Amino acid sequence: MSDAAIDRSKMQISDEVAIQIAGMNKWYGTFHVLRDINMTVQRGERIVICGPSGSGKSTLIRCINRLEEHQQGQIIVDGTELTNDLKNIDKVRSEVGMVFQHFNLFPHLTILENCTLAPIWVRKVPKKEAEETAMHFLRKVKIPEQANKYPGQLSGGQQQRVAIARSLCMKPRIMLFDEPTSALDPEMIKEVLDTMIELAEEGMTMLCVTHEMGFAQAVANRVIFMDQGQIVEQNEPKEFFNNPKSDRTKLFLSQILGH
Amino acid sequence: MASELSFVRDKMLPPSAPPVREAGAVKWLRENLFSGPFNTTLTILGIVVIYMIISASLPWWLNSVWNAGSLAECRDIVIASAGEGATGACWAMIRERWHQFIFGFYPPDQYWRPVLAFGLLVAALAPVLFAGQKKNMSIILGVVAVFLVVTLGLAGAPVGAWIATLGLLGGMLALAQVQPGKLLWFTALFPALCFWLLWGGSVWVPIVALMGFAVMGVAYTALVARLGPTGSALIAVFLALLWWLFIDVPLTQVIDGMMPWGLVSVDSDQFGGFLLAITIGVTAITFSLPIGILLALGRQSDMLIVKTLCVGFIEFIRGVPLITLLFTASLLLQYFLPPNTNFDIILRVIILVTLFAAAYLAEVIRGGLAALPSGQYEAADALGLDYWRAQRLIILPQALKISIPSIVSTFIGLFKDTTLVAFVGLMDPLKGVTQIVRADINWKGIYWEPYIFVGAIFFVICFGMSRYSMHLERKLKTDHR
Numbered sequence: 001m002s003d004a005a006i007d008r009s010k011m012q013i014s015d016e017v018a019i020q021i022a023g024m025n026k027w028y029g030t031f032h033v034l035r036d037i038n039m040t041v042q043r044g045e046r047i048v049i050c051g052p053s054g055s056g057k058s059t060l061i062r063c064i065n066r067l068e069e070h071q072q073g074q075i076i077v078d079g080t081e082l083t084n085d086l087k088n089i090d091k092v093r094s095e096v097g098m099v100f101q102h103f104n105l106f107p108h109l110t111i112l113e114n115c116t117l118a119p120i121w122v123r124k125v126p127k128k129e130a131e132e133t134a135m136h137f138l139r140k141v142k143i144p145e146q147a148n149k150y151p152g153q154l155s156g157g158q159q160q161r162v163a164i165a166r167s168l169c170m171k172p173r174i175m176l177f178d179e180p181t182s183a184l185d186p187e188m189i190k191e192v193l194d195t196m197i198e199l200a201e202e203g204m205t206m207l208c209v210t211h212e213m214g215f216a217q218a219v220a221n222r223v224i225f226m227d228q229g230q231i232v233e234q235n236e237p238k239e240f241f242n243n244p245k246s247d248r249t250k251l252f253l254s255q256i257l258g259h
Numbered sequence: 260m261a262s263e264l265s266f267v268r269d270k271m272l273p274p275s276a277p278p279v280r281e282a283g284a285v286k287w288l289r290e291n292l293f294s295g296p297f298n299t300t301l302t303i304l305g306i307v308v309i310y311m312i313i314s315a316s317l318p319w320w321l322n323s324v325w326n327a328g329s330l331a332e333c334r335d336i337v338i339a340s341a342g343e344g345a346t347g348a349c350w351a352m353i354r355e356r357w358h359q360f361i362f363g364f365y366p367p368d369q370y371w372r373p374v375l376a377f378g379l380l381v382a383a384l385a386p387v388l389f390a391g392q393k394k395n396m397s398i399i400l401g402v403v404a405v406f407l408v409v410t411l412g413l414a415g416a417p418v419g420a421w422i423a424t425l426g427l428l429g430g431m432l433a434l435a436q437v438q439p440g441k442l443l444w445f446t447a448l449f450p451a452l453c454f455w456l457l458w459g460g461s462v463w464v465p466i467v468a469l470m471g472f473a474v475m476g477v478a479y480t481a482l483v484a485r486l487g488p489t490g491s492a493l494i495a496v497f498l499a500l501l502w503w504l505f506i507d508v509p510l511t512q513v514i515d516g517m518m519p520w521g522l523v524s525v526d527s528d529q530f531g532g533f534l535l536a537i538t539i540g541v542t543a544i545t546f547s548l549p550i551g552i553l554l555a556l557g558r559q560s561d562m563l564i565v566k567t568l569c570v571g572f573i574e575f576i577r578g579v580p581l582i583t584l585l586f587t588a589s590l591l592l593q594y595f596l597p598p599n600t601n602f603d604i605i606l607r608v609i610i611l612v613t614l615f616a617a618a619y620l621a622e623v624i625r626g627g628l629a630a631l632p633s634g635q636y637e638a639a640d641a642l643g644l645d646y647w648r649a650q651r652l653i654i655l656p657q658a659l660k661i662s663i664p665s666i667v668s669t670f671i672g673l674f675k676d677t678t679l680v681a682f683v684g685l686m687d688p689l690k691g692v693t694q695i696v697r698a699d700i701n702w703k704g705i706y707w708e709p710y711i712f713v714g715a716i717f718f719v720i721c722f723g724m725s726r727y728s729m730h731l732e733r734k735l736k737t738d739h740r
Contacts, residue, residue, distance in 0.1 A: 094643035104638035107738050108656050118642035150737040
């Protein structure tokens, strides 16, 4: 993944705020998982969040579409504040796509049905139109020929690409990736990363929890390093990797890049 | 050393046939019957036991008597044909009394009504059981049509009923070719039709009662845009209840006064045999599944009161024997109801059996829900599906599929448990009818035959359910493990 192959022409960051998190805290019972998180994501930003396991990075992005509830502070997504109001939550969820580590495709539905279900039932798109959209995105992730198969018949990499297509069918304005490649065989990681790069090239706002440092260097405009539930360091990728400031970051980078 | 480590295959091996011992019948016998000294002994022992059972009972089956007026006559015939000391089955009893096993004391000139109801039951089940399988659906409808043409003729049904049935089934058969989904409307209306066919009375009773559902539907569609699904559903149910409590009876009387159309009334006391078992069984199965699903969802709910109510209900019902509940239905319920309310005994039993099965189903379905990975809930949430849509489209289809074997087991258990209604004085096929038959002076002392007959019919029905569930499991298998 060299920078030369990636088209950065559309990867522009606008002044518009996509996500605003202020003074956010979260506890699991008495365990303080997220501590005083403050961050602003501009539209078009591609942010990679990394950190040791248990550092709260997955929990952070799961708070953004309210799969996890935060107890303190403010999260505003696309101008909608996440509170207990179910209407706001549903609104945010239909604007924010999410890709999971274990794909979470619906095994009882075909690939096409996986992709059309939410548009039909949430967006009230007519079935025909939803199917056309689904095929468009399946072509984009390069597996249109699998449309009538079931998820169990596909390889891990294919399933993850379907999961990305399924999210895209809702025409989200923000995409969250929760370790999208860590359950995949090495050979399949590339096909998923390529899909994600393509998405970045089209200017999608992306938050990505990943350990793929090559991807971070090539695509991200900002890398956030978390440890013990807090943001320890953030910087643009070049600075982050070549010139880390905090000792914790240096240790982490030496461990994942050192071998 | 180096030469041993390096190896290059220069010619690929072609596949060859396996040795004789590893193929065909020889392999099967060796692996399944004679795979070792212990299994060989077991095989030989098994063959000996089977031989002993068959040699002991075969003469009894072979000496069966089909034509006789009493048990004594049967015995005489057996002795005359097979010699002194020979035993033989006396199926003549079934030949003479089969109608009681099937219909109880239902008036014989009205037998066509339960027969028609049964045929239409199968026709109503076809679109549910074989959704999307046009061929199977057509076969079943065709078989039902032939069955009803013959049996209605034999039972002496009025010509009008005969023609109406043929027309109805013909129409359904045609519809199955074009829009099979529409057949579900017949399924939805069938309970009312079946009730009217079985109990008779004015035709307006079921029709006016159905209008309550129409009220519910109209109210819901009118309100849903303004109040959302939960609020409008509550109001719609409330309006329907008002209809059934205050408008239903007077309206029925008024219309019936103007157009007194109907069938001869048949009392619940006259029901018996498999007519009773199937009526209770099918109704309870139909209603226990949705109630069980709601209970299972309620038990998983975050809402404390809903959860407590569901847990309390499930644990109470499961902790009490069904017979206790049946006694409650037949005796205690009367104390709690206003005096002189005539709350039909079969209806009471059906309600209790339904609730009993629902509590068991709730736990079975909870098992299915628990087996789903949490990722499924998260993916549904992340796509913006609300609770009910996520349940209906994502969670329940998978949870129910996982629980099919246990659900069907519960259904089979429920169906066999319908024989327990004997304890509250209803005439179930196993104890009720058999006792009546054996009380007859002609058949006093007959023992095996009625139980074998009833057992065989139960077996056919339960085995059918079991096979259907396996068919369904195969059809719904999409995980390709």
